[in-house]
Amino acid sequence: MTFSALGLSAPLIKAIGDQNYAKPYPIQEKAIPAILQGRDILGISKTGSGKTASYALPILELFQKSKNKRDRHVRALVIVPTRELAVQVSDVFKAFCKHLPERIKTMAVYGGVSINPQMINLHNTDVLIATPGRLLDLIDNKAIHLADVEVLVLDEADKMLDLGFEEEITKILALLPAKRQNILFSATLSNNINDIQANLLNNPLTIEIVEAEHNIDLIEQVAYNVTPERKGPLLRYLIRHENMTQVLVFTSAIRVADNLVGKLLKNNIHAASLHGHLSQTARLETLQRFKAGKLRVLVASDLASRGIDIQELPVVINYELPRSPKDYVHRIGRTGRAEAPGKAITLVCPEDQHHFGIIQKKMGKKVEMRESDNIDLQGV
Structure with a gap:
C-alpha cells in the first residue's frame, strides 16, 4: 500500500517523500484512514513503529480544511511523558508541514527550561505537544486554553502512568471539551490503560501491532557472564574490539551512568550520559550529538532513552539488567529497526543469573551465553 491510497493530499505526500x-x-495503514474519518483510536505499539506519523499526518490533513479561530486556543493537544519525546514529536509535525499551503503552527512545551519564552511563543499555536506538568503551569498562567481542542493524543500513556502522571492527566481531561477526537497510544496494555481508555475513548478502533512489539528476530543477542569488578573493563574491550562507532548503553541507576561515562572518558572513549538530573539544554544537545554520529557512546537511563529514535542504531548494551522482561525488549528494540539488523549485548553478573533467566523465558528466546574469564582485560 502507498501513502497516496490512505487519503492524504499532495503536499503531505511530498513531505513524506522528503523523509524517505x-x-x-502497519500502524500507519490502519490508523491514518480511521483518524481521517474521525474515529477514536487505541493503538498498542512500541516506540519506533511509526506511530507519531500515524497521527501527525491525518491531523495535519484535517486541519488544512479549517482554520484556528481564537489565539491561544489550540486545536490538537499531544501529551507525552518526557521532554525528549516532546521535541521529537514536534520535529515530526514540522517536517510534514513543509509543503502545506495553510500554515499550521506546532510547538513543544516542557519543564526544565524557563516558562516565559514558551508563554510568549504560544501565540497562534495549532498543535501543542506538552508534558503534563508544564501544560498545567501554562494553563494556570492563562497562556493556553483547551476549550477548542478538536483532537487529543495521549502518546506513551503507559509510561505516563508509570511516572505518576495520572492526577495531572485527570486535571487536563477535565478542561477539555466533551466533543473531540481521542487517540491513545501505549507500548503495553495494562489494567491502568484499560481504565483510561474505557473513560476516554468512544467506540475506538483498536490497533495492536504485536509483530512490531515482539519482532526481535533481526537482533543478534549475546550475553557475557562477568564478575562485577571486570564489568567496566569488559565493556571497554567490547567497544574497542568490535569497533563500535555508535552504541547505546543502558544502566538502571543515574549514579552508575555518570561513573561509567567517567571511566570511558578516562580511557579515551568518547561518551556522555543521558538522564533526568541533567538540564534540558544538556540533554537535548547530548541526544543530538549522538543521533548525528558525533558521540561514540551514550549511557542512558530507561526513561531518558524514550526520546532516542534512530532508524539504524547498530548496537545496544545492557550494562545493568532492567526490572522487567518488557523493559528488556523495549531496550533491545532500539536496534534492529526498519528491517535493519542490530546487535544487543547483555553483561550478566552472578547475582543477575536468575533474573536474566526469567527475562529469556518471558521473551521466548534463548540468548547465547559467553564466558568472559578467558578475555584478557589487562590495560583495557
Whole structure:
C-alpha cells in the first residue's frame, strides 16, 4: 500500500517523500484512514513503529480544511511523558508541514527550561505537544486554553502512568471539551490503560501491532557472564574490539551512568550520559550529538532513552539488567529497526543469573551465553 491510497493530499505526500518513507508502516495503514474519518483510536505499539506519523499526518490533513479561530486556543493537544519525546514529536509535525499551503503552527512545551519564552511563543499555536506538568503551569498562567481542542493524543500513556502522571492527566481531561477526537497510544496494555481508555475513548478502533512489539528476530543477542569488578573493563574491550562507532548503553541507576561515562572518558572513549538530573539544554544537545554520529557512546537511563529514535542504531548494551522482561525488549528494540539488523549485548553478573533467566523465558528466546574469564582485560 502507498501513502497516496490512505487519503492524504499532495503536499503531505511530498513531505513524506522528503523523509524517505518507502511505504506506510502497519500502524500507519490502519490508523491514518480511521483518524481521517474521525474515529477514536487505541493503538498498542512500541516506540519506533511509526506511530507519531500515524497521527501527525491525518491531523495535519484535517486541519488544512479549517482554520484556528481564537489565539491561544489550540486545536490538537499531544501529551507525552518526557521532554525528549516532546521535541521529537514536534520535529515530526514540522517536517510534514513543509509543503502545506495553510500554515499550521506546532510547538513543544516542557519543564526544565524557563516558562516565559514558551508563554510568549504560544501565540497562534495549532498543535501543542506538552508534558503534563508544564501544560498545567501554562494553563494556570492563562497562556493556553483547551476549550477548542478538536483532537487529543495521549502518546506513551503507559509510561505516563508509570511516572505518576495520572492526577495531572485527570486535571487536563477535565478542561477539555466533551466533543473531540481521542487517540491513545501505549507500548503495553495494562489494567491502568484499560481504565483510561474505557473513560476516554468512544467506540475506538483498536490497533495492536504485536509483530512490531515482539519482532526481535533481526537482533543478534549475546550475553557475557562477568564478575562485577571486570564489568567496566569488559565493556571497554567490547567497544574497542568490535569497533563500535555508535552504541547505546543502558544502566538502571543515574549514579552508575555518570561513573561509567567517567571511566570511558578516562580511557579515551568518547561518551556522555543521558538522564533526568541533567538540564534540558544538556540533554537535548547530548541526544543530538549522538543521533548525528558525533558521540561514540551514550549511557542512558530507561526513561531518558524514550526520546532516542534512530532508524539504524547498530548496537545496544545492557550494562545493568532492567526490572522487567518488557523493559528488556523495549531496550533491545532500539536496534534492529526498519528491517535493519542490530546487535544487543547483555553483561550478566552472578547475582543477575536468575533474573536474566526469567527475562529469556518471558521473551521466548534463548540468548547465547559467553564466558568472559578467558578475555584478557589487562590495560583495557
